[in-house]
Amino acid sequence: MKRFLLPLLLLLFSTFSHAQNDLLPADEAFSFKAKVVNDEILLNWDVAQGYYLYKEKIKISSDFSIQLGTAKFPKAKIKNDEFFGKIGVYRNNVVVAIPVLEGDARSVQLNVGFQGCADLGVCYPPITKSVALDISSIHKPSLVDDALNIFSKAKVGVQSVVEKAVSISDEPLPADKAFAFSVTAIDSNTLLATWDVHPEYYLYHDKFFIETTGAEIGDVAFPKGKEKDDPLFGKVQIHKGQLNVEIPLKNIKSLPITFTAKFQGCWLGGICYPPMEKTTTITLPIQGVQTTTVAESSNMPSTPNAAESVPATVLDKTASVELNETDKITDILKQGDVLWTLGWFFVIGLGLSLTPCVFPMIPILSGIIVGQKGITTRKALIMSIVFVLAMS
Template identity: 35%
Template structure:
């Protein structure tokens, strides 16, 4: 119905491009003529003007009174066409002839039909659905006529009048049975993942396989809820091949058949479903019944969750979700349509169609792989993905943290000790990372995002400040003597209970330092949320985190081997890491401070480090003195540049003078419209839909490192601006992470920024969803797909 509404609006939307004088009146574009060469046969002919076409699936004809009982309208095959709104359809051009076969009362002199059809012009305008009421005079009935019952049976029988094989005929054929007696239908649940359908034609009757349609009816008070159960294709037994005059090559059944109907489940619990079955059959040498509809309620016991189906259900809009039937479309209040496969081999069981990986977003594709049969290789892939993520800005800040912790061990550090500390830090980090991901999947609350509040960021910055002051020798961080004595007996008298402290720092780093969202993380969370399998999903998250930690282990071991154990070198190393901790504190505060203020703090820190470098250049070693003074000069220049850049409104610590050198010319930014709530988003998407424009919707937060990467390296590229020229650009700033922000992210299953979504015609192009950072060339390709496939 939504597609019809859009088609009806198209003339208004296209009015700026198409003059109404260029369009023919609908009755000239599609001229309809109806006639009755026989009493039981109505012929409808549409003459279609050049440059116009009719939709096959939008054509229908039904009698308006009981004097004429007809079967379905018989139409020839049309021209295959991929329609923007209806998908794969068949269309007619020039002319189309349709036939309506039925039984007519002996005293009937005319038949009145309600004919429906819809078509479009090649200019890009579609006419609203048309309804015409036509009255057709009938030929006079011959004396003794049976009203067409026998003729209809002969016409739809095999060989144009010969009885169907295996069924005898009698001159004294009984009157046709009521439909409920002629064709029995039952449905039961054979297990939690299969329904068993039983069709029972009465003796002398047969059922068409390919005229059967099965649907699950969704409760109307839950139209947008993802259904717990969807239908696969039915597994039909072998039938009898028959060449039908009107339906072509068909398969029919004369006896009772049992048809297994596999189910795809997104939730494992017991469910009660409503199944609608539409089917059609005939009496041998008698009438053919109009399509019959039977509705049954079936209680399905608890069953096995199909992870691929669960993931597909999360990725798709419930209102548009259809099963593997292929030709059926979604109806309001109905879900999971399954249609008997037309044109398949006789008796062949239809395999479940698998989603095309190319039509899935990266997170969905990875999640599907995790749910597939090669899950052990997929888990290994998560470890490899972690290795790649280790060199992103989400993980790099952990290197100086770990190095500083190792440097703080003083004279007792060595390679073995450094490896132990690094492993404790990494495992604690991975465990908390895993727990946070599992909670996000099961509960829908991202603990990492929850910790990105100003008070938490300030507190963690103060912790770095405390570590820095300790490194400067103002005081020594250690536990009380009694606790140190007890911990010493356990940890070989290790100073200050360092292993628990390093583990705590690793846990906090997982929650606070690197709240980045990448496709593997989003995929694991999506898998857990839809399958409720925290074991496999948690294992994937743990291996992902351990992969990210391997380079940290290498850096830790290198720091332990290269770290001096005593003397002035050890003191100098601790002072250097003191400045590193201060830089980390400023980096944390930059998430909540204005960019120029953060740049100014970096400048002050660089000048302070320069002052220390000049003071540390003692007279003892000429080489060290020259190196320290050179470092001091570089830091002085850097600090001065950053302070000057901050005063000029600069934002980037790596390019502090960029704004000044451009002569005040601001970096070109994309014209995003800020939205806050789902209501704001729906309003903007509706407006874009009315204009026929695609929509790009970006999730952003000030504390999101990858978001700032996108803004700095991707959104500033001229090629990106060109690719997005025709888009409506929307941005949701979820820095506050309040209830409204969380509701908006939950609506799309987003566990945190950055995430970029594309919409067209009011629906998300889920296969184009971007999670995490992407460089400009790949982003341009993605944007062009979103725009080019919809024109």
Template identity: 30%
Template sequence: MLSLPSGRFAARLLLTLAGLLAGVPASAQSTQDLLPVTEAYKLSADASQPGVLKLHWTIAPDYYLYRGRMKFTGGDGVTLGEAQLPDGEKHHDEYLGDVETYHHGIDAQIPYTVAAGTARLTLSVQYQGCHEVDPKICYPPHTEKLDLALPAGAGAASAPAQGFGAALRAIDAGHALGAGSAALPAEQAFRVEALATAPDRLLLRWTMAKGYYLYRDQTALSVPDAPALKLVPAWPAGTAHQDEHFGQVTVYFDQVEVPVGIAGDLQGRRQLTVQAAFQGCQDGGICYPVMTRSLQVELPAAAANGAAAATKDDAIAAPETGLLLALLLAFGGGLILNLMPCVLPVLSIKAVSVLESGESPARARRHALLYTAGVLSSFAVVGGVIVGLRSAGHALGWGAQLQQPLVVAVLACVMFAVGLSMSGVVQFGASLGNTGAALANRSGPAGDFFTGVLAVVVASPCTAPFMGSALAYAFAAPIAAALAVFLMLGIGLALPFLLVGFVPALARRLPRPGRWMETLKQVLAFPMYLTAVWLAWVLAHQRGADAIGLLLVAMVALAMALWWFERSRSRGAFSRALVLVLAVLVAVPLYYLSQVPAPTRAAATVEGVVAYTPQKLAELRQAGTPVFVDMTADWCVTCKANEHAVLDTDAFRALLTKTGAVYMKGDWTDVNPTIAAFLQQYHSPGVPLYVVFPKGGGEGRQLPTVLTRGIVERALTEASR
């Protein structure tokens, strides 16, 4: 006999069952033969006796109900006593331990009282059961809402239902539309997130599992602790759907983002609790009861007229950088990026290309100009995308493209391919000793330009000193000023090679070409391989071992394609066509990698580290505890450098003990609207972000992106006074 435990293990069990059922022979009973939940367990209610509600379930053959999975909740003005349930059939369940179950039927009685003026007897009845023969499957917990007339003398006359609640009571939310494969728990089938895009605007995002959809018109938004505020959603176009219960409706599959306006006086609120009630179904399967989620949203400061503005308390977080200073900081930050470890592998490529140019000034200038064009074009594209998304009300941070697993995997393959080229497996450009000069004339400029593009891509996980303020200015500045800041970053990044290309005195100091350069080129391939390894490590944190397996398959296919590409140079058309076939094989595992779901992340268990949530931060601050907030990501090289040098040390842990501070960490490796809202609140373009909240209250102090022990010690010492 199969039973269903609660919690995360239940979700895993349901998924396992779904996979096992997929392999059942055609002769076995199909899941399509399962009854809808309300036919497997038919519930009837009798409220004719004052003060006692009688319930009866008629249970279909081969189905059973759990006694311990029944729950009864009274509605407005209704107080329920202890339910009187008969003893069930006792046995030991593999997952739940000792349980009692019911077959065929069950009668229950629930005493109740109603408050004066209560018009109807309303309550929710939750139960759960299973099918005990093939296919063995358990239904998700099911809730039915009862709305019954009170017997004479038990309450006042009934009142008409109004509004959204009446619409929900018009249908039993748990009725099945049919029985398909085992359904996911509601928390996995429907995920909802919220973030503030302006002081009076929110963005709600629903993400549905594959094969599930959300009703547009069965959704209600409210602010329970501020009833005067009204939330006005602007729903995008959805999919037309003919529904058994509601008729022609609009639904959403996969994901939907809904801009929501806040109407009413916020009265300086910095945090809002949004309650979202919504309903959805499995396509061709069960419909879920109405789900209610409470979402905490951090709001940016607002001026009296409703526009965003920094208050006096926000002065420490607001960017006060002028355009000229922002340009200088961007130039300095771009220049220092050349020394960051994430850019070093690409500099290896450029070092070889400049050395290969020998003493030819024309070739040196060409290398420098094309590399600079690639850098500036890439920064212009990044700036344009960020400005465009900002204008549309979306939030995007520096390095946020590495939150996308497919981008990480493709970039790892690119670094791997470049390493293979430098190792001599494949020749993309000209070889040393002027071999293949014709090929160089065609592919050399493209290679220089692409190297500049690659430098910008791999530089994004790094944040150099001076960059933080410049990027914060760019993320909030007018379009022209923002683009100027990004272009100045590019000029700083490209400057060393511009100088080498256009200053003959520097070029003359470069070593003369020779056979030793081939060895150097092969040695410099290994930083490229290490970069690919680092990106694979990031991917493992984002999507787990399955994604790493698919990435390794893609890399093997890529190596095969490049190997055959080199061999096909002197062969016929068939050999060159085979290169295209092998290249397509690289895309297959990458496609499946993009479908791998994110693993369930457990709460932080590292000793001395508290996982960031707005609620926990507010609780600590209310208690008068100083807090060090660290917003980080696995792909952020600057974050990892700070952890190694300062935060993951015995000295830092001793400092926390001395000051009584709590170390709170937020992980932005994947998309996380809660952390994005915190970054936006402090005008941070990305991670790392470090904020120290003082013991006695007041606004947090934002620290530089590159930490030293002295900076952290001074900040925590002051916060603990």
């Protein structure tokens, strides 16, 4: 038996050694090149005769992937591979095109991985190639683009000069002075919100938020702001000087109504204030009656470092308005003393104990009373009263 095994092993070893000597180096079997043509990067493989490249094993990555489009692969031939089963392979010459998109990158670093085999039945380990390509000549701006770019830079420069022309104070103002806010009712269905912005300050257009309690807000025509290249938020719209916004109301349910405005702004000296919130109570005038004075309050800091709010001072109701039933009850409870209010709540509780939702408790209470051993009528009555009082 040993006489047969030894020649067989020698034959296998000699065959393997012969195959190893016939294999080409990986760089010769799969010669790889990359170059830029027009607005594409072309990856080229020259595959030697008797060798093939796996399509699924080609992996492409870059340090500027966002500036590269989707790679375009040629159609591969399906091979029933002894290692990977049915898989696409390339032979002879292979070209993969990668579109280059517009961007700021002037060069890209490509990392390309691939793997192939020889028809002899030997597969090479995965190969990785790194290439640096110059793409600065792609998507060069036209003369029109250059002109527009120069004009844009000049416009920004003029705006910065104008802003610098405004004398800036040494310290920032309190928020209530930098962004003086007020709101009044100009008629029974319209409010007028006003912001008096100091010349050294500005408000962000997209940071405004308004809401009301007791009424709904209709369609508001908010003025368009001026564009500014802001260091914090990029290109944004801002408002300077005086800003007036008319706010239509609809479906007014209760009076007075509460108006809340939220906004945020900055100082040209380089400090931005935290978001501010102003809450105002407004009594709308009856049709034909003069507008009422309102009370204003704030629950946000008045300066960038302050933590206390500035309370408002005046609430002048010059028009009496008929209240609905809910407001009438609320007004009555506000005017009464503590004992009278507790009595009211007790009476209301007694009424609630007779509502249908309490009916399911009656058989439960009856079962508890009947289940007591040796219970007297007086004790049963006391238990019923305790239940009703507790429910009240």
